[in-house]
Each structure stands twice: as structure tokens, then as C-alpha cells.
Amino acid sequence: MNKTRKILLIVSGGIAAYKTLSLIRLLRENEFQVRVVMTKAAEQFVTPLSLASLSEDKVYTDLFSLTDEAEMGHIQLSRDADLLLVVPASADLMSKMANGMCNDLASTVLLATDKPVMIAPAMNVRMWHHPATQDNFAKLKSRDVKVIGPVEGVMACGEYGLGRMVEPEEILEVVKTHFEEVANSKQPLLIGRKVLVTSGPTHEPIDPVRYIANRSSGRQGHAIATALQKAGAEVTLVSGPTRLADPVGVKVIHVESACAMLDACQENGRFDVAVFAAAVADWRVKNAGAQKTKKENGKLPVLEFAENPDILKTVSNAGNDRPELVVGFAAETENVVEYASAKRIRKSCDWILANDVSPETGTFGGEKNSIHFIHSAGVESWEEMSKQAVAERLVEKVVAYFNG
Numbered sequence: 001m002n003k004t005r006k007i008l009l010i011v012s013g014g015i016a017a018y019k020t021l022s023l024i025r026l027l028r029e030n031e032f033q034v035r036v037v038m039t040k041a042a043e044q045f046v047t048p049l050s051l052a053s054l055s056e057d058k059v060y061t062d063l064f065s066l067t068d069e070a071e072m073g074h075i076q077l078s079r080d081a082d083l084l085l086v087v088p089a090s091a092d093l094m095s096k097m098a099n100g101m102c103n104d105l106a107s108t109v110l111l112a113t114d115k116p117v118m119i120a121p122a123m124n125v126r127m128w129h130h131p132a133t134q135d136n137f138a139k140l141k142s143r144d145v146k147v148i149g150p151v152e153g154v155m156a157c158g159e160y161g162l163g164r165m166v167e168p169e170e171i172l173e174v175v176k177t178h179f180e181e182v183a184n185s186k187q188p189l190l191i192g193r194k195v196l197v198t199s200g201p202t203h204e205p206i207d208p209v210r211y212i213a214n215r216s217s218g219r220q221g222h223a224i225a226t227a228l229q230k231a232g233a234e235v236t237l238v239s240g241p242t243r244l245a246d247p248v249g250v251k252v253i254h255v256e257s258a259c260a261m262l263d264a265c266q267e268n269g270r271f272d273v274a275v276f277a278a279a280v281a282d283w284r285v286k287n288a289g290a291q292k293t294k295k296e297n298g299k300l301p302v303l304e305f306a307e308n309p310d311i312l313k314t315v316s317n318a319g320n321d322r323p324e325l326v327v328g329f330a331a332e333t334e335n336v337v338e339y340a341s342a343k344r345i346r347k348s349c350d351w352i353l354a355n356d357v358s359p360e361t362g363t364f365g366g367e368k369n370s371i372h373f374i375h376s377a378g379v380e381s382w383e384e385m386s387k388q389a390v391a392e393r394l395v396e397k398v399v400a401y402f403n404g
């Protein structure tokens, strides 16, 4: 038995409940492990004993059963499954799910879960079309609950319309596709790809003890390095000073200044992809002191600046050494898309992830980011999301670029 294909089948009350008998048989024939939870109403349509016989397991019905809680609590029931499958999903159970109600075992398990949930609704056509059910349906879909059906047909009550449950064979196909997708998404898709990521701020020395810095936390760049590594890439992270731990499984080169960052980017081999997420200082102090500048009565130091190398631009124009895919960031406080699109051309990179860093957005140093993904064919504006989610979305783009 494949241990990673465990289904918690939640049976709610409806005439279609009898179809779960053949569904369990089909799932088990296809090597899924099935454990059943049923509502009180479901017991009117199909007996716990039949479901227990077919699943060859205990059937769970009671939220407050001491034996169940001792053997397997409701939290454990959902944690132990890879997928929660609600068949049939009655109007009542959909309503409870949509509204976070949990007054029986089935609804409690569904509220306690962090696993994918699929439902196969079955109800009278008028109940299905009622705005309350449609609102619940929309809510559940927006929370990534996968809804299978319903389909049109003759109902048990003799009426005709939408509300009939899809057949067990079709439910099986959807379940199989789901597990195939999960298996594929676990394939490391960037195996063999060498990737460079820059992250964090740079520190530009004024003298041996003082420096000029910026507020970059490095969170976005580090999240990108981590996500790329998880996708199977061989990642080199060139990081300015941050408070973050080195990502596991990533080669990390710690640098301080922009010049040292450029050297590290150039001295560590050739890359297939480079992502420049570092907030590199535009200028360095030209007359940085070799010794600590002393306070002299009334005399203020005067700093002279020199322009720092533009690492992104340099690597983008490195001829044969140019990575196939070069990605830059553009932090702007106004006209974000317009300025960033111009930057993509000016710096000769392939993609730019542009974000608004005006103080009210809290992006700099914060947890969230809201990105405009700019490429040669246009702009995609992403909804606000965590920096980790931005990293994952970018990795999806990189994977699509290399794997079509």
C-alpha cells in the first residue's frame, strides 16, 4: 500500500450516500487507503457497518466518543490523511464548511485540517441554485476547496436539473489526477541548473568602523534562494550583511560592499540563471579612511563618493558568460511599472520584479511584497503576497522557462 495516498472520506446525508460504497471499492482497487467519517444524517442513508466492511477500517461518527478520542482524535484524523474527500457534500455540510461551523465530527475535522479538500455536492436543484448555497460554493472555491460537480440529471425526488452528484468513476479520476499533480510538483524541476542569487543590503565603509547601509532585510533574496534550492537548483547566494540564517543546502558567500559582491558574482563560475535581489548601494565612499576618522574640534568630515558597479548590468552584458536568464528587481516609489520597464531595457535583463517601496507599503524590511512581473511581452501584476510566495511564484516562472 502506498502510504502517501490516504483519503479521509467524509460522508454526509443525502440519497447519493449509497454511491460511496462503490467509491470506496474503486479507491481501494486503485491502492488508496480509505478511512471514513460520517455524519448522523448519512447514517440514515447508508450504514456504518457497510462502510466499515468496504474500507476495512473503523468508521468514525462521534465527535465526543471517548474511545475515538483516545484512539484517534479529530485533529489526528485530518492530519493523518493526504486528502479530505466529502462525498456526497450536502447543502448543510457545505454551509457549515463555508461558515466555519464545527458541531459534529465531520465539520470539526474539516475545520481542523490543513490538507487539500475536495467535495462532490449532491442536492435538490432548487437547493443548489439557492443564493445561500451559491455563496457557500463561491466561498469554498475561493479557499481552494476543489468542487467536483454537481451535474444535471434526474434527482431522486423526481425533479430534473443541476444537483446530481457526479458518478464515483469520475470522482476517482479527479482524485487520481490530484495525486499525480502532487507527485509531479515534488519532482525537483531545476536539477542541474546553476543559479546565482544576490540578497541583502551592502555596507559601504566610511572608515574601518563606520559604514553606509540601507534598510534591506534580505528576506526576499533569501526566500528566492531557498525556493530555487527546493526546486532542485544548485544555488549560490551572494549575500550582503543580514540577520538571516544561511538557507540550508545553498552555497552562501558573505560580502559587505558592492565591489565585493560583484567580485563574488564573477568569481564563482558560470550560471544558467541569476536573480539580483540585493539592494546594492549606488555609491561608495571614495575617500574611505584606512584608520578611524577622529573627531576634531568643529571640523566636519566631508565624504566624497564614487559610483558603484552595477552588478546586474555588468552580468547582463557579460557576453558568453551571461546567464541564460537574468532577473532583476526594481524598487520604486512612483510610476513603478513605467520606471521598471525602462530599467529592464537599460540593464539588459530578461525579467524585472518591480515593487512599490514607498514607506506606507512597508515592503522594505517587511514580510509582504506586491510585485509587477515585467518581461519582454508585457506586465503581470501579482496580488500582495508573502515574500516566500513571491519566491515560489518566481520559481514557477523559471521552471516554466526551462521546462516549457
Ligand code: C5P
Residues within 6 Å of the ligand: 198, 258, 276, 277, 278, 279, 280, 281, 282, 308, 309, 310, 311, 312, 313, 327, 328, 329, 330, 331, 343
Ligand atoms: O538601479 P536600481 O538599483 O534600481 O536597480 C535595481 C536592480 O539592479 C536590482 O536587481 C539590484 O539588485 C540591481 N543592482 C545591482 N547593482 C547595483 C545596483 C542595482 O545589481 N549597483
